Amino acid sequence: MSAIKLESLSKQFGQLIAVDGLTFEVAEGEIFGLVGPDGGGKTTTMRLLTGIMDPSGGDAWVMGHHVVREAEALKREISYMSQRFGLYPDLSVEENIDFYADLFEVPRRGREEKIGRLLAFSNLTPFRKRLAGNLSGGMKQKLGLACALIHTPRVLFLDEPTNGVDPVSRRDFWRILYQLLREKVTIFVSTAYLDEAERCNRIALVHKGKLLACGSPAEIKGLLRGVVLEIRSPQTRKLATLLRTELDARSVGLFGDRIHVLAHDADAMTKQAQRVADSAGLSIEGVRTIEATLEDVFVSSLG
DSSP, rough: SSSEEEEEEEEEETTTEEEEEEEEEEEOOOOOEEEEETSSSSHHHHHTTTTTTSEEEEEEEEEEEEEETTHHHHHHEEEEEETOOOOTTBBBHHHHHHHHHHHTOOOOOEEEEEEEEHHHTTTTTGGGTTTTGGSSSHHHHHHHHHHHTTTOEEEEEEEEEETTOOHHHHHHHHHHHHHTTTTTTTTEEEOOOOHHHHTEEEEEEETTTTTEEEEHHHHHHHHHSSEEEEETTTTTTHHHHHHHHHHHOSSEETTTEEEEEESSHHHHHHHHHHHHHTTOOOOOOEEEEEEEOHHHHHHHOOO
């Protein structure tokens, strides 16, 4: 049985189609990433799958429960950590977890031991008496995760859990998620960070509510037809703007201080890029063929 199944799932707000006929499945015990830019429909999809919001069309099931007709049964199987998870700043770390244990009606018997395990699991034991309002951003996210896990959900929904968190805390958070996989928890996570998408077992690329591609990161990158050229230049932004208008390329993307160009013929495209740069008085310091990234695939799909 699939942990999550969507069939033509849609949500419309007036004239705005936020989720547009999504169809895919998530296997039990995997980390599945819903990947796309802000405004792509990720949060709305999460709310539909957790029974917070009713769809305008289509169907979805989580652990065999229909998200509309069996919403109450669904809530016993899942946990949802939203972008603004409701921590109480004037309660300590331990008190926050205990409060959520009350909300989820976790039995008193054995609760203290369970809280102790969650604190150790999230590396929060030394801070158990600290007020949540005095925690760093990364530690607040770990506390939110501990609260979401207090009732042992079978499916964990995480809506951009590392947004605005420093790189070290992001790495620690993902280490914790991998530990959860060993306990057979299915994790459905949304992210705008394509480097994080590489950590998922499978991903769905979405844009404006539509599904662009679904599969493992390797399978998604395999959909790209052609080669990716990385161009280095001291005038990166100017050159990228020119290349977008002058080159016969399916996609030109700016990646920090590098330009990625998707091409059918690497040699021909390199010569074209050099001619465009020379005609504008711009210089190219180097061109090389690189392995495609998920971001290359995403840029190409949008193009």
